[in-house]
Amino acid sequence: MRYHFVVCMKQVPMVSELPWDSRSGRLRRDLADGMMNPACKHALEAAIQLKDRHGARITVLTMGPVMAEEILREALAMGADSGILLTDPKMAGADTMVTSFTLARAITRECPDFDLVLCGCHTSDSETAQVGPQLAEELNVAGVAYVEKLDLQHHTVRLEREADDFLETIEMDLPGVVTIATQRYTPRYASLGGLQEAFDRDSITVIDAQGLGLTPEQIGRNASPTRILDVYSPAAQKENIVMRGSAKKVVEDLLDQFGDQIAAAIGKDLKPNG
Numbered sequence: 001m002r003y004h005f006v007v008c009m010k011q012v013p014m015v016s017e018l019p020w021d022s023r024s025g026r027l028r029r030d031l032a033d034g035m036m037n038p039a040c041k042h043a044l045e046a047a048i049q050l051k052d053r054h055g056a057r058i059t060v061l062t063m064g065p066v067m068a069e070e071i072l073r074e075a076l077a078m079g080a081d082s083g084i085l086l087t088d089p090k091m092a093g094a095d096t097m098v099t100s101f102t103l104a105r106a107i108t109r110e111c112p113d114f115d116l117v118l119c120g121c122h123t124s125d126s127e128t129a130q131v132g133p134q135l136a137e138e139l140n141v142a143g144v145a146y147v148e149k150l151d152l153q154h155h156t157v158r159l160e161r162e163a164d165d166f167l168e169t170i171e172m173d174l175p176g177v178v179t180i181a182t183q184r185y186t187p188r189y190a191s192l193g194g195l196q197e198a199f200d201r202d203s204i205t206v207i208d209a210q211g212l213g214l215t216p217e218q219i220g221r222n223a224s225p226t227r228i229l230d231v232y233s234p235a236a237q238k239e240n241i242v243m244r245g246s247a248k249k250v251v252e253d254l255l256d257q258f259g260d261q262i263a264a265a266i267g268k269d270l271k272p273n274g
């Protein structure tokens with residue numbers, strides 16, 4: 001059996017170069033260089049390792065502006081076989097629900113034989129972590145988020161995911177969707193030679209809304225029920241408090257004043273009994 005994996009990836013702005021328009025209070029994404037979202041690299045690495053072990057074809061898929069093609073080329077240099085770029089000004093402004101809907105439409109039309117869709121666990125710019133689970137819903141297949149490790153056994157995939165203090169092992173029937181956590185699959189580098197070859201290769205399909213059979217009412221801002229109204233840095237609220245006295249008194253005062261916050265953060269009640 002030769003598997004078909006689809007890796008969804010998003011181009012995000014390079015944070016170090018992200019210009020901030022203080023007048024409008026908005027990020028000027030249009031002025032920043034783009035890069036492959038770091039978590040998507042982990043998802044691609046997981047797919048490549050599965051391909052090396054079991055044999056597979058990897059299609060990388062992104063929805064974004066025209067320049068998002070760069071991350072597909074980088075993915076080809078890392079080990080993907082082909083790429084699909086969904087781009088159309090009418091797709092812009094999509095929220096996560098409409099993004100998942102559009103990606104699902106592309107997968108069912110262009111990759112109907114897919115076995116596994118791999119996503120990053122979240123993006124570095126919007127970070128909702130919603131697209132993977134919503135994609136499973138749209139495709140009407142099973143989905144597991146924050147997967148640490150995965151392996152294939154014919155028509156099932158065995159997954160490990162860490163949840164708080166315990167490790168879960170899950171078996172999921174294929175086809176399915178996973179989002180990959182960032183601990184285990186350290187992404188490989190794309191070699192310079194590989195990049196050169198990836199830019200020469202003719203393995204990217206570009207599709208617009210019409211190509212997906214979608215009307216402007218079904219996609220982008222038009223169809224999105226959520227909108228970001230504002231983005232801003234919250235004002236830092238810091239206060240220095242000096243506690244004096246013996247170590248015992250300082251600990252007692254600390255728990256007295258901040259016991260609830262500490263307990264909430266570590267999930268344990270630290271207040272001394274009586």
Ligand SMILES: Cc1cc2nc3c(=O)[nH]c(=O)nc-3n(C[C@H](O)[C@H](O)[C@H](O)COP(=O)(O)OP(=O)(O)OC[C@H]3O[C@@H](n4cnc5c(N)ncnc54)[C@H](O)[C@@H]3O)c2cc1C
Binds near residue numbers: 092096119121128
């Ligand atoms: C023309 C155009 C312009 C766009 N401009 C912007 C923009 O300025 N800002 C912005 O944030 N988004 C933009 N998008 C993309 C889209 O709106 C977002 O991708 C979407 O809202 C994802 O939300 P998130 O980042 O919170 O994803 P999360 O749910 O945090 O992402 C989790 C995972 O889902 C997958 N994923 C998420 N988004 C995409 C995608 N677009 N393509 C493929 N896989 C994906 C990745 O595997 C990712 O690791 C644009 C799209 C188009 C077509």
